[in-house]
Amino acid sequence: MDFRISLAGLMVGFLIGLTGMGGGSLLAPIMILLFRVPPLWAVTSDVTYSAITKGFGTIIHARQRQINFRAALWLACGSVPAILVSVFLVQYVRAHYGHLINTILLHAIGYTLVLVAILLLARPYLLRYAEKLASKRKKAALETGESDNPGEGKEGNPSWYRRLLLILAGAFVGFLVGLTSVGSGTLIIVTLAFLYPELGPKKLVGTDIFQAFLLLLAGMVGYLSSGSINWEIVGLLLLGSLPGVYIGSKLSKFIPDQVLNPVLAVVLAVSGLKLI
Structure with a gap:
């Protein structure tokens, strides 16, 4: 038993709880590059591990009331079926083209890490833009006397176009996560920042962690x-x-x-390029 893997888990778990992103994306390249774990095992272990840790993180954020459950559940409507499809695809390729599966996963993880690194650098700017957008909505609502949350329907349910975008974004990320185990935090939080700018950074992170838990739990079962x-x-x-x-x-x-995101982005980008 290599307890260095436990030290890696400590670091990655800390980053997941702190940011809701980036940390989970480090786990697959750490196992592949440092511990020489086969890519298929790295992906399946990452999905299983992340499902359990994000479930634990969900409890903490729920107690702090930092989760929008409606948004997370609509995302899950797309992400859960999509990750099951990608899990089936991985198993099909493994069964029929076993000599190719690790090469395919290696390149998929590499390209996804580069994408995640770019979005991680853009995250602060996206969140600031979302905050400005939310402020403008509230100001306009005060002036017109209308709801400051036009994307919500009756009883706080998302409007039809928000629901559609949430499902589509969830499906895209779910398929990618099932294939690579990477991106469940970073890719979704960008979508949430634009569709729910009124949530604020902390509630965006909590919502993202909860939806990632649902997504990864389905992948783990698969x-x-x-x-x-x-x-x-x-x-x-x-x-x-x-x-x-x-x-x-x-x-x-x-x-x-502000300091953590650029460091994570550089590490992810370098790791991704080494895997491509």
Whole structure:
């Protein structure tokens, strides 16, 4: 048993709890590049580990009332079926073209990491833009006497176009995560920032973590049924990650991420380019 994997889990769990993104994307390249874990095991272990840790993070953020459950559930309407499709695709390729599966996953992870790195750098600017947009909406609502949340229908339900965009975004990310285990945080939070600018950064993170939990839980069930999960790796990761995600979630209210995001983005970009 290599307890260095537990140290990696501690670091990644802390980053997941702190930012809701970036940390999970580090796990697959860490296992592949540092511990020489086959890409298929890296993906399935990452999905399983992340499902459990994000479930733990969900409890913390729910207690802090930092989750928009309606938005997360509409995202899940697209992401859960899509990740099951991608899990089936991985298993089909593994069964019929076994010699190609690790090469395909390696390149898919590499390109996705580069995309995540770009979005991670853009995250602060996107969140600031979303905050400005929310302020404009509130100001216009005060002037006209209308709702300051035009994207909501009756009883707080999202309008039809918000629902459609949430489902489509969830489906895209769900398929990608099932294939690579990367991007469940970064890709979705960009969508949420534009569709729900009124939420604010902390509630965006909490909503993102909850939807990622639903998405990854479905992926874990899919890979569990195929018997392709390495439980020893998952156990070692959890040994370090559970305290890490708890500390990160607790500190998410106090630690700014202006320095953290660029560092993570550079690490992800370099890791992605090495895998391509």
